[in-house]
Each structure stands twice: as C-alpha cells, then as structure tokens.
Amino acid sequence: MKLQDLTKTYGPARALDRVTFSVAPGERVALLGHNGAGKSTLMKIVLGLIPHDGGAVQVLGAAPGVRRAGVAYLPENVAFHPALTGEEQIGLFLSLRGQDPRGARALLARVGLHDAAARRIGTYSKGMRQRVGLAQALIGHPRLLILDEPTSGLDPVSRRDFYALLDGLSAQGAAILLSSHALTEVEARTDRIVILSGGRLVAEGALERLRIEAGLPVALVVTPATGQGDGVATHLPGAERVGEKLVLTCKAPEKLGHLARIAALGPKVADVDVIPPSLEDIYSHFSRRDGQ
Numbered sequence: 225m226k227l228q229d230l231t232k233t234y235g236p237a238r239a240l241d242r243v244t245f246s247v248a249p250g251e252r253v254a255l256l257g258h259n260g261a262g263k264s265t266l267m268k269i270v271l272g273l274i275p276h277d278g279g280a281v282q283v284l285g286a287a288p289g290v291r292r293a294g295v296a297y298l299p300e301n302v303a304f305h306p307a308l309t310g311e312e313q314i315g316l317f318l319s320l321r322g323q324d325p326r327g328a329r330a331l332l333a334r335v336g337l338h339d340a341a342a343r344r345i346g347t348y349s350k351g352m353r354q355r356v357g358l359a360q361a362l363i364g365h366p367r368l369l370i371l372d373e374p375t376s377g378l379d380p381v382s383r384r385d386f387y388a389l390l391d392g393l394s395a396q397g398a399a400i401l402l403s404s405h406a407l408t409e410v411e412a413r414t415d416r417i418v419i420l421s422g423g424r425l426v427a428e429g430a431l432e433r434l435r436i437e438a439g440l441p442v443a444l445v446v447t448p449a450t451g452q453g454d455g456v457a458t459h460l461p462g463a464e465r466v467g468e469k470l471v472l473t474c475k476a477p478e479k480l481g482h483l484a485r486i487a488a489l490g491p492k493v494a495d496v497d498v499i500p501p502s503l504e505d506i507y508s509h510f511s512r513r514d515g516q
C-alpha cells in the first residue's frame with residue numbers, strides 16, 4: 225500500500241493534507257492521531273469507499289477498490305447476528321464470497337475460536353466477537369489488512385492474543401495498517417508508527433527513530449544505598465527527590481556522562497534505572513509541535 229501526497233477535503237475542510245507513507249508486505253504499521261486527525265478518512269480511501277482529491281494511492285499495485293479480494297477490513301465495532309453460531313456466521317460470509325462454508329471451522333480455529341464455533345455469537349465476549357471479525361477478515365488470504373482500532377475495549381490478555389495473531393499474519397507476508405489510541409501497546413507490537421495531526425503526517429518511523437527525533441529528556445532514577453540519600457544527592461546536583469529515590473532528568477546525549485558519575489559513587493548507590501520517554505510523551509511532542 226502506497227500513499228503519495230494524499231489529500232482529501234470535505235467542503236472547505238481539509239481532512240488529509242499531502243500524506244505520504246507506505247506499508248510493505250510483512251510490515252505492521254500503526255496509525256496514530258487525535259480524534260478527527262484523519263485516520264478513518266485515510267482508511268476509507270485505501271478501501272476504495274470514498275474518493276480522494278489529490279495525490280496518488282496504490283493498493284496492492286492498483287487503484288483503491290480494484291484488488292478488493294486481497295484487502296481485508298476490520299471496523300472498530302464489529303456487529304454480528306447474535307443468534308448465529310460463529311460457524312454459521314463465518315460460513316455465511318464464506319458463501320457470500322463464493323467459497324465453501326465448510327471452511328468456517330478452520331478459519332475460527334486460526335483465531336482461537338475452535339471450541340466456541342458451535343456457540344451462538346450472543347454468548348461471546350467482546351474479545352471473541354473481535355476475533356470473529358478477524359476470522360471474517362481472513363477469508364480469501366488477504367495481503368493487506370486495514371484494522372480500525374482493533375483492540376479497543378479488549379482486556380490485556382485478549383489484546384496480547386490479538387497481536388499474536390497479527391504477528392503470525394505479518395510473518396506470512398500480510399501488510400497490516402492498524403489505527404489505535406492505545407499507544408503503549410502499539411509501541412511493542414508494530415514495526416513502524418505514523419502520526420497524523422490535523423490531516424498531516426507529523427511523524428513517521430520506528431519508535432527508536434521517533435525517540436531520537438523528538439529529543440525528549442531521559443530520566444535517571446537513582447536508588448541510594450540505605451542511609452546514603454544525602455551523600456548521593458550532593459553528587460547529583462539538579463536531581464529531584466522522589467521518596468527515597470533521586471530523579472535526574474537529562475538530554476539523551478548527556479545520559480552516559482551522568483551514568484558514569486553515578487557508577488563512580490560505588491556502594492553509595494543501590495540501583496539505577498534509565499527511563500526513556502514514553503510513546504505518550506513522543507506522541508504529544510509531535511502533536512503539539514503541529515499546534516494541536
């Protein structure tokens with residue numbers, strides 16, 4: 225999937241402004257952005273549901289909407305018929321795609337729903353319904369998956385399982401674009417992050433690169449040995465006392481120098497932790513930089 229200077233306006237309002245990025249086969253890219261940043265608009269354009277005004281869009285090497293069979297979409301809130309069993313529902317979707325409905329069990333097994341296949345969807349948890357959505361999305365072996373906040377409302381275990389499924393799909397070569405507000409989880413589970421703000425791409429890259437680009441401070445959390453708090457504090461001017469600990473905030477390039485000074489204090493120091501800026505910090509840095 226390739227976007228080049230993608231632009232979309234709704235009347236006078238510009239929802240997307242010259243957005244350029246791509247998602248390669250096997251890559252998992254997270255699309256982040258505040259409400260109204262343009263994420264849904266971008267997804268709808270890629271899916272061929274709405275036209276764009278400017279720039280170029282290539283989806284599996286063709287215009288959006290052309291290679292429909294190769295593209296799967298999982299909307300944020302999937303709704304299925306509560307009276308149907310998982311197997312009946314997926315069987316129905318298979319029939320609608322001209323495929324053998326008996327393939328439903330295998331698809332449900334792929335998303336960990338084999339044992340629940342004969343139960344009515346009305347009895348499923350939200351995480352299980354989300355997996356039915358993923359099973360539906362997997363029909364026909366899509367090469368591009370567009371997932372709109374796929375883990376919103378899922379508990380941590382369901383989220384982890386869901387990402388494990390995505391890992392398997394990307395390992396088989398599927399390109400995955402997912403939007404999310406859950407920053408910490410995409411930090412660990414995606415290859416690249418794209419941040420939209422006010423319709424513009426304000427940051428793109430692997431998290432490590434964004435961390436460096438943002439130039440945000442690093443915190444060194446020093447735990448003095450028992451009774452050594454004051455002694456350590458005199459050697460760390462500028463450090464803030466937080467309970468028993470001393471927190472020194474510095475720019476990333478200064479980190480090693482500070483660590484060397486801390487190490488030189490020897491047994492006066494019991495422990496030291498280096499806390500890099502979180503994805504939340506990086507995200508608000510880029511969003512703010514853009515005046516949001």
Ligand SMILES: Nc1ncnc2c1ncn2[C@@H]1O[C@H](COP(=O)(O)OP(=O)(O)OP(=O)(O)O)[C@@H](O)[C@H]1O
Nearest residue numbers: 234237238239257258259260261262263264265266
């Ligand atoms: N059909 C429409 N008509 C007019 N304006 C629209 C339409 N759809 C979206 N917009 C506007 O375009 C901008 C981008 O909206 P979009 O829904 O793409 O954002 P989003 O990042 O998906 O937000 P959210 O996280 O709330 O889903 C917003 O300012 C929104 O109000």
